[in-house]
Amino acid sequence: MRDTTTPDIGSLIKDETIHSSLYTDRDIFELECEKIFEGNWVYVAHESELPRNGDYLRRTMGTTPILVTKSAKGIHVVVNRCTHRGNLLCPAPRGRQKAFGCKYHGWVFGPDGELVDIPFPDGSENLDKSKLGLRAARVESYRGFIFASLNHDVDDLITYLGNARQALDRASDLSPVGEIQLSKTWVQHSFKANWKMISENEADGYHVNFVHDSFGKAITPEGKYDNVLKEDEEGIGSVSRYLGNGHTEIDYEVSYGAPMKWLGVKEDRYPEYTAAMKERYGEQEANTIMRKGPPHTFIFPNLFLAETCFVVIQPISVNESINWHTPLYLKGVPDKLNQRILRQGEPAMGPSAFLTADDAVIAERQWGALDGDPGWLDLSRGADREVQKDNGVLQSHYTDETSNRGFWNHYKSVFQ
Amino acid sequence: MSEIDEKEYRQVCNFIYLECQLADEARWEEWEELLAADMNYWVPINGQEADPNWDVSIINDNRSRLATRIRQLRTGTRHSQAPISVIRRMVSNIVIHEDDDGMVIAEGNFVAHEYQNQSTMMMNIWPGRVRYRLRRVNGSYEIVQKRVDLVMATGKLPTLAFII
Numbered sequence A: 001m002r003d004t005t006t007p008d009i010g011s012l013i014k015d016e017t018i019h020s021s022l023y024t025d026r027d028i029f030e031l032e033c034e035k036i037f038e039g040n041w042v043y044v045a046h047e048s049e050l051p052r053n054g055d056y057l058r059r060t061m062g063t064t065p066i067l068v069t070k071s072a073k074g075i076h077v078v079v080n081r082c083t084h085r086g087n088l089l090c091p092a093p094r095g096r097q098k099a100f101g102c103k104y105h106g107w108v109f110g111p112d113g114e115l116v117d118i119p120f121p122d123g124s125e126n127l128d129k130s131k132l133g134l135r136a137a138r139v140e141s142y143r144g145f146i147f148a149s150l151n152h153d154v155d156d157l158i159t160y161l162g163n164a165r166q167a168l169d170r171a172s173d174l175s176p177v178g179e180i181q182l183s184k185t186w187v188q189h190s191f192k193a194n195w196k197m198i199s200e201n202e203a204d205g206y207h208v209n210f211v212h213d214s215f216g217k218a219i220t221p222e223g224k225y226d227n228v229l230k231e232d233e234e235g236i237g238s239v240s241r242y243l244g245n246g247h248t249e250i251d252y253e254v255s256y257g258a259p260m261k262w263l264g265v266k267e268d269r270y271p272e273y274t275a276a277m278k279e280r281y282g283e284q285e286a287n288t289i290m291r292k293g294p295p296h297t298f299i300f301p302n303l304f305l306a307e308t309c310f311v312v313i314q315p316i317s318v319n320e321s322i323n324w325h326t327p328l329y330l331k332g333v334p335d336k337l338n339q340r341i342l343r344q345g346e347p348a349m350g351p352s353a354f355l356t357a358d359d360a361v362i363a364e365r366q367w368g369a370l371d372g373d374p375g376w377l378d379l380s381r382g383a384d385r386e387v388q389k390d391n392g393v394l395q396s397h398y399t400d401e402t403s404n405r406g407f408w409n410h411y412k413s414v415f416q
Numbered sequence B: 001m002s003e004i005d006e007k008e009y010r011q012v013c014n015f016i017y018l019e020c021q022l023a024d025e026a027r028w029e030e031w032e033e034l035l036a037a038d039m040n041y042w043v044p045i046n047g048q049e050a051d052p053n054w055d056v057s058i059i060n061d062n063r064s065r066l067a068t069r070i071r072q073l074r075t076g077t078r079h080s081q082a083p084i085s086v087i088r089r090m091v092s093n094i095v096i097h098e099d100d101d102g103m104v105i106a107e108g109n110f111v112a113h114e115y116q117n118q119s120t121m122m123m124n125i126w127p128g129r130v131r132y133r134l135r136r137v138n139g140s141y142e143i144v145q146k147r148v149d150l151v152m153a154t155g156k157l158p159t160l161a162f163i164i
Helices: A026-037 A158-170 A195-200 A213-218 A223-228 A271-282 A283-292 A337-346 A355-371 A400-416 B006-024 B029-030 B063-074
Strands: A015-019 A043-048 A055-061 A064-071 A074-079 A094-096 A113-117 A139-142 A145-149 A186-191 A238-243 A245-250 A296-299 A303-306 A309-317 A319-327 A377-379 A394-397 B036-043 B059-062 B087-099 B104-117 B122-138 B140-150
Touching: A026 A309, A026 A400, A043 A055, A043 A064, A043 B140, A064 A145, A074 A139, A074 A145, A074 B087, A139 A158, A145 A158, A145 A400, A158 A245, A158 A296, A158 A303, A195 A309, A195 A319, A195 A355, A195 A400, A213 B063, A238 A400, A245 A400, A271 A283, A319 A337, A394 A400, B006 B029, B006 B104, B006 B122, B006 B140, B029 B063, B036 B063, B059 B063
Parallel strands: B036 B140
Antiparallel strands: A015 A377, A043 A145, A055 A064, A055 A094, A064 A074, A139 A145, A186 A319, A238 A245, A238 A394, A245 A296, A296 A303, A303 A309, A309 A319, B036 B059, B087 B104, B104 B122, B122 B140
16 A cells, blocks of 8 residues: 655755655655646747647647647647547647547547537537636747646746746857757657656766766767866866756856867858858857857756757656657758757767766666665765855856755755 | 579578677677778668658767777776676568669568666567668678667667667
8 A cells, every 4th residue: 555645845855965765756756747747837849840830749748648739829738638538639749730639539629729529519519618628738938949837827937947048048049040940850768767867967967977987988088078077076167057946057168168169160160150150149249159059958847958969858657757859950050060960969868879878777776776775865065165156046066966956955845 | 673692692691690699799899890991870760761861860870980889888887788788689581682782782670689687677679670781892791781770769768778
């Protein structure tokens, strides 16, 4: 018999320690689905994936199946489950259609979730169709990044993003038309581990020299890897940040000494691109954008802008999560530049990657070692040397647990 | 496109069986000797529609990137292959022809059984279709392309850090 009392999340998170049951307790996972994935903003899609009216994508918010649709009225996010008998309304991963007919008894819904038709209407004439639409989420987007919240009573998206908004700007501004572009193909890498082990790991600089030791030995480190793959911590210049509201980042800017170094090329490699960037932003601003490169930023609870990769984290159960990734392409750039983005990101992410294959195995070992033998875990590293920057951002050494502590502080606040 | 004779069919099959055994047994040095300098090792996601220059692949290695992959496996700290998985694969339904460039094209169905002994301790089953593009050299062959279309490529995949 499972214990049915509600876990007291607050007692499991202290300033510099957390209790391991947060990763392994099935009841806590269910609470997370309700309070985090159905209670506040969750990333669902990018507008570049829905170019035409009628386009739709099948996605999830936590474990809830949803559809992201586009109609003449705008973008809608609705629960992908027929309100009659609960059948998965639309099984296709993406497509284009004006309405969604349930294959079970033929109920038809519009892209905004409205119940528009019931077959054999005589027997259902007393049914109030206006009360049987699909559950619709509140939807807002910023720079084409679409977020949804099944709880309509939340702060607006801009407030929620806070300091992390700059990461969406940093990615989008790398395009001379100010927009990123996603393709139709995603790799899905299954981790037999809790979703937070992925989410926290995205801005954890401490693990890099250990989990990715084999990568450092197999390559000749250049650029950012030369900056962070070190024997001693003094030589590392990249930083870890807590941005607020659960959002975290690592900033490799210091390791990108010249424009385009983030892509491993000289700044004159794509002259058309450089010219278009200078045309849009002016010479100085364009050079700054092209030198700073893309963000390495996690946006709570499920979006990770991983430099040249675009990553979405999907919780499946307390011990399974899927790490989805696709290239973070730029609109309005030469094909060759996007191909280089593809080739650079492809070996970093996914089941066969030089990097995440090892992250997955470590997360799985960690989950297995914690399940059944709970205890307290230490997250104190760097607490004495982190500094507060503008707008409440906390910054510290690359290897410090500033981002992890921030993540858990925010997590705790969700349940209070 | 033309047929090949019985003797060559047997030679190509033996070459493929050797390639599979070396990959199964993590005999990477011997395995690398089967590869052409212009080799491509490709595991696409969306099968026949895949555009390797726009659609992200599970693996798309040129020879240099594949060399890095092998160097990483040999460090001893490639955690996703330390210890190395225990693997046995079978290849069957092999059909072979020669293309207009004089390359030998061999295709077959396969299934690899992987005992994932790094973390989950599960038996992973990897079925799919494998396609080799082979160049005739010195009475044998070198692999110009190995393409692997996994049955579950469009769905979720566990870690795949060995040579499939």
